[in-house]
Amino acid sequence: MAATPLLLALDQGTSSSRAALFDNQGRLIAQASAPLAIHYPADGWVEQDPEAIWGSQRQAMAQLEARLTPEQRKNIVGCGITNQRETTVLWRRSDGIPCGPALVWQDGRTADLCQQWKAQGLEADWRQRTGLLLDPYFSASKVQWLLGHEAAATAAAEHDDLCFGTVESWLLWKLTAGQRHCSDMSNASRTLLMDLEKRQWVDRFCEQIGLPHSALPELVPCRGDFGVIAPDLPFAGVPIRALLGDQQAATLGQLCLKPGEAKCTYGTGAFLVVNTGTELRRSDDGLLTTLGWTDAKGNPTYCLEGSLFNAGTVVQWLRDGLGLINNAAEINDLAESVNSSGGVMLVPAFTGWGTPHWDPSARGLLIGLTRDSSRGHIARAALEGIALSVANLVCLAEQAIGHSLGELAVDGGAAASNPLLEAQANSTGLQVRRPANLESTARGVALLAGVQAGVIDDLQDLVATRSQGAELFTPTMDAGQRQRWQSRWDNAVKRSLHWSDGDQA
Known part of the structure; x- marks a missing residue:
């Protein structure tokens, strides 16, 4: 053999x-x-x-x-x-x-x-x-x-x-x-x-x-x-x-090979990438047009991308900055200890906003606190803040391509969090697919090297493997609830903008 x-x-x-x-x-x-x-x-x-x-x-x-x-x-x-x-x-x-x-x-x-x-x-x-x-x-x-x-x-x-x-x-x-x-x-x-x-x-x-x-x-x-x-x-x-x-490697690793297929990676930041094929699509709403990958001759596949600068850093801050958790995995149990965030929202703009605001002077915001707010509410708000930030990117991407993404593939360390992905499904209205192996970035560049080495004939042949061991998260929130949640979130985000440039009192 x-x-x-x-x-x-x-x-x-x-x-x-x-x-x-x-x-x-x-x-x-x-x-x-x-x-x-x-x-x-x-x-x-x-x-x-x-x-x-x-x-x-x-x-x-x-x-x-x-x-x-x-x-x-x-x-x-x-x-x-x-x-x-x-x-x-x-x-x-x-x-x-x-x-x-x-x-x-x-x-x-x-x-x-x-x-x-x-x-x-x-x-x-x-x-x-x-x-x-x-x-x-x-x-x-x-x-x-x-x-x-x-x-x-x-x-x-x-x-x-x-x-x-x-x-x-x-x-x-x-x-x-x-x-x-x-x-x-x-x-x-x-x-x-x-x-x-x-x-x-x-x-x-x-x-x-x-x-x-x-x-x-x-x-x-x-x-x-x-x-x-x-x-x-x-x-x-x-x-x-x-x-x-x-981010391009993670898109390949998720085998998002057709125009309209999309993934979100939750690493230090969070990055939504949508394959647009050979068409160079542009957005007037803050999404970036970027090159996804090329073949050996330089023929391109293009993508639209939304970039958030803080995702995993939010969990690190709860651990290292606040001492709210001892390790990253604890945030899930803490978030699930409450039924909701109790009106608390955490806007993760620690190092400014990327898409769609492109505001380097924005800063993080924790709002909605009451005397009854607990560690659990803050933990849940942190995960929901990441999900709501991504949901905004999804909305902009769907407007740019003219149709729903239908499904969102996810990967990266924070994608191991069930509460995060439940919030992601609810905030976008999309089915969220988590692969068995979250190391999509490494997988993507390995597959591309395999094509070049001649040991993989066509990446399309591997698409059937996407569902093997994958977990699906489906929305449980109706459209009216989702719209009210997103509106409240947009209000919180506006308050975080231009914070460090002296425009805010």
């Missing part, structure tokens, strides 16, 4: 790095993870150490490799890399040393810069070319800030020794010992520097932020041959065959 080919996925996230092994049917064989610190040096600032990002990923790789048999190790035919997107790294080409911290996608320190660009009338052109808005979320303003505030970055640029990349680019550089400096089109589409239709870097936008053309990574399709893992690293010699941003 022929050995089953295996696929390695490196999944570098905001709070941890993971390494996972799948077979060519997308079944998880083994996995390992390593934590990653996040630093908050000032209000709205979120950064990480680039070397810590790499060290965390290497640690997860080493742990996974140690758990495998020699036979499993021998049968690995390819590796895929997926990553937290928008997070921005600058380093020196000559020695690979970072030129300052990695500015994380949540970082809002460039809000004033983005506002200046808007005041100069630049947003319409940027939005038309890239599908994105002028917001600190994306990489462009982060690059300009680093070039203006980190002496090492300024010097490297002056000496033509600078490399720019998002996290997949940084990891590929480290994995290949500096042999490859590339960015795939899914990640590049989140930088504000790539033309969505032409799938090329926009020179004018790079000039706007002061980024030398020589610092740009080679722009490549999402699957291809991207070198091999260097000799002194875990999984040495394994060919790297796929690069994909984490």
